[in-house]
Amino acid sequence: MSVHLGGDGDEPRRLATLTGLSVRNGNHAASALGGGISNNGTLTLSHCVIENNAANYGGGISNFGELTVLGSTIRANTATLWGGGLVLYGTTTIRGCDASRPLGH
Numbered sequence: 001m002s003v004h005l006g007g008d009g010d011e012p013r014r015l016a017t018l019t020g021l022s023v024r025n026g027n028h029a030a031s032a033l034g035g036g037i038s039n040n041g042t043l044t045l046s047h048c049v050i051e052n053n054a055a056n057y058g059g060g061i062s063n064f065g066e067l068t069v070l071g072s073t074i075r076a077n078t079a080t081l082w083g084g085g086l087v088l089y090g091t092t093t094i095r096g097c098d099a100s101r102p103l104g105h
Contacts, residue, residue, distance in 0.1 A: 034062035058087030
């Protein structure tokens with residue numbers, strides 16, 4: 001499963017809160033960004049598990065918007081280029097999380 005949040009061009013930014021969700025085994029190697037989650041909106045993850053995802057950049061999560069991650073686990077994600085667990089270009093807040101084994105560069 002993969003999650004994409006955001007707009008392109010003139011589309012407005014999207015707002016979402018995900019609680020207690022597991023995002024596993026996403027693979028966006030062809031599109032390059034965010035194997036598990038690609039955020040270009042405003043996203044809050046609370047008590048989520050992001051694991052075993054793959055992409056060229058940001059195997060677990062790629063963020064170009066506003067991202068808040070609370071009490072979540074980000075583990076065993078891979079990236080062929082940058083950011084095994086996370087690639088962060090937007091505003092990001094991470095609190096009380098476990099980021100173990102974020103493989104990749």
